[in-house]
């Protein structure tokens with residue numbers, strides 16, 4: 405059984421499918437893909453994922469992409485490892501409801517602010533002719549457009565709408581955490597991992613004007629509880645870029 409995980413820095417999508425590997429104690433090879441060098445659009449990587457995006461899981465040659473799909477794949481492929489998905493249909497439905505919510509109503513909106521602030525700087529740092537060539541290599545139309553917009557800057561209206569979506573999500577999560585300790589109930593699940601990776605871990609830092617500590621104290625407590633989990637802490641430590649390339653994590657083999 406060999407698992408390979410291709411990823412960038414431990415934030416957003418790359419973190420989201422890294423956390424379960426550590427939580428479940430799976431052994432895997434970690435392959436760092438440098439988005440700053442546009443490695444995700446290089447032929448060697450597009451041969452692995454034709455969409456030219458990280459992360460990617462390679463399980464004995466089976467390629468799995470898209471984080472929500474990858475994370476449920478772990479549950480199905482490694483049934484003996486500690487579960488991150490409820491066993492009962494109602495619990496599964498609650499978890500999938502939150503995953504759908506994060507995937508459709510949260511991820512892209514936090515991401516827009518991230519791209520505006522960080523990717524825009526990278527994109528503007530590339531000369532015009534070179535930038536056109538880089539964009540032409542991007543397989544997905546939506547990503548090509550996103551890179552172009554990041555270079556010119558997102559509109560104030562789009563950014564304001566994204567902020568509104570993040571506020572709605574924060575309030576919704578805060579309400580849920582008044583009813584259950586974790587998003588889908590009593591158990592830490594893939595839903596918590598999803599919201600944490602895309603929003604919860606950075607929302608206070610990224611949106612200081614939202615006064616998260618006052619507006620959503622339960623969310624802050626939930627975030628700290630999540631950060632303190634050994635599996636999450638180990639995934640966050642993947643940040644070490646002093647040893648890029650191949651690294652092997654030895655967990656328990658399931």
Ligand SMILES: N[C@@H](CCC(=O)N[C@@H](CS)C(=O)NCC(=O)O)C(=O)O
Pocket residue numbers: 412415416417418439444456457458459469470471472547
């Ligand atoms: N729906 C995909 C989205 C993946 C995605 O957006 N990956 C980002 C990193 S967080 C990426 O590869 N961005 C670089 C690019 O698109 O050029 C998933 O869930 O895995």
